[in-house]
Amino acid sequence: MNFLVIGGGVAGLLSAHRLRVDYPDASITLIERDHQLGGLLAGVDYGKGRYFDLGTHVFQETGNPDIDEFLFSIVPPEELIHFDVGQGDLAGSFFSGHLQTNTHFTDLRHWVGDTDEMVASLRSHFAGIKDFPSLDRCASLLDVANLRFGKAYASQVIAPMLEHVFGRSAETLSGFALLLLGLTRVVVDDFPDWLAQSKDEKYRSLFGVPDQRLLPQEYRNSKRSFYSRKRGSFAFVEGITKFLESSGVHFKLGTSIVNLDLETASLHLENSMGQFETIKNLDGIVLATGVIGVAKLLGLDLASFGFDRPMPHDLIHLELKEPVDSDLCYFYGLDSKSDFFRITNYRALTNLADDCRLTIEVLGQKQLNPEVLVPSLTNQLQALGFLSNEEFTFSRLQRLPAGFPVPTVRNMKALESLGIHLENLLYPHTRIAGIGARPGLFFQNEIMKDVFERAARFAC
Ligand SMILES: Cc1cc2nc3c(=O)[nH]c(=O)nc-3n(C[C@H](O)[C@H](O)[C@H](O)COP(=O)(O)OP(=O)(O)OC[C@H]3O[C@@H](n4cnc5c(N)ncnc54)[C@H](O)[C@@H]3O)c2cc1C
Structure with missing residues (x-):
């Protein structure tokens, strides 16, 4: 044959x-x-x-x-690196003015808006929900987010955040945008309160653990991550x-x-x-x-x-002067001030003390001037406390020809x-x-x- x-x-x-x-x-x-x-x-x-x-x-x-x-x-x-269940592959995000190392879900405890009011609206929405349906990838983002989180969080947090990431109005985006960034939960409670309520599966479906490193064994994804x-x-x-x-x-x-x-x-x-x-x-x-x-x-x-055009998708590969002192393997730029989409920190992935590699993904820039962009990004990462200094010994810009498929x-x-x-x-x-x-x-x-x-x- x-x-x-x-x-x-x-x-x-x-x-x-x-x-x-x-x-x-x-x-x-x-x-x-x-x-x-x-x-x-x-x-x-x-x-x-x-x-x-x-x-x-x-x-x-x-x-x-x-x-x-x-x-x-x-x-x-x-x-072969096998991350222990829930221990490796740690992710974070730059949200609401600071780098979240505890979780990549939006942590409302540090939100710049009226946190108490927003948390109250999430809790009241949660109380009225029987079960969370699985996320519809093709439905409109706002419909999916309204259903899951309620109108206030959908319009005041989700919509502006994803509009920033994908450079499109929230009305045009789909539920898949949430899935792509893994933003299916929100953090509102401190750990003892979260733990006290965590036996309720419905609660855990909406409210994320405030520190990914403390997630109890029984709630961890049974599938391990691995890398070379x-x-x-x-x-x-x-x-x-x-x-x-x-x-x-x-x-x-x-x-x-x-x-x-x-x-x-x-x-x-x-x-x-x-x-x-x-x-x-x-x-x-x-x-x-x-x-x-x-x-x-x-x-x-x-x-x-009827396809929409893909977004320009650029990768900036850097070799830093010093390795990054962080266990985050990657994190997303969800803040309106972030110029990056995602950072990959190889030091945390490989657990090699002298691994100085970083990849910065940038979406949507029609034209790129690396001389301006690279220092501005490394400054941004230093200001976030992710880099101890912004010096690097090697940098390359790579534009992916197919672009990024906008959700x-x-x-x-x-x-x-x-x-x-x-x-x-x-x-x-x-x-x-x-x-x-x-x-x-x-x-x-x-x-x-x-x-x-x-x-x-x-x-x-
Ligand atoms: C921008 C982007 C980001 C992503 N991020 C993630 C992520 O974070 N996590 C995740 O799980 N998944 C992610 N995915 C999805 C993941 O990358 C894909 O699921 C997976 O890598 C696709 O593998 P593939 O073999 O189907 O396609 P590809 O890896 O694209 O391979 C297709 C191959 O076919 C070849 N080819 C195409 N046309 C022809 C032709 N006419 N003749 C001969 N060869 C041809 C291409 O050159 C290519 O080598 C992402 C996808 C994209 C596009």
């Missing part, structure tokens, strides 16, 4: 692995248009130990032992690739698809040397490029689905209708993996699980 996987991100790599497990004797080829594998997990290596991820890319167990055990097995054990000390997310790409190569999977990198005919399962390729090749009569094709990549491959007019209602709906449209164009021998392959599918964990679970339904 002959299978082809298009796209060498985590969806494509795991699809190839799953195919190998299901069809041990099949010929499997993976095509990637870039010259390296990994997609969003590829990171960038500037040499001399200066490897940087493309933003925060900590893995979390999926709960599917086939995937989790496979991922643990492909990175050398001495490089040496090469971050790319170590997993390298590990999976090595494993696939040893099991006979063929890779064609730097290869573009000139023509793809799904019905006859054949395609015409061009490699980076300008040589052409035709592949015919495949038994199965996995389009592991996410639905937007598939639409481009099939020459569909994306504009007709608007239009985008969520367009993604869903594109997914449905593509389903109708598929054949039993074709399937899609990656972002949008199923309604709402986006996060790395969801994609990895989806690849494994849907693979069983591959019909040749």
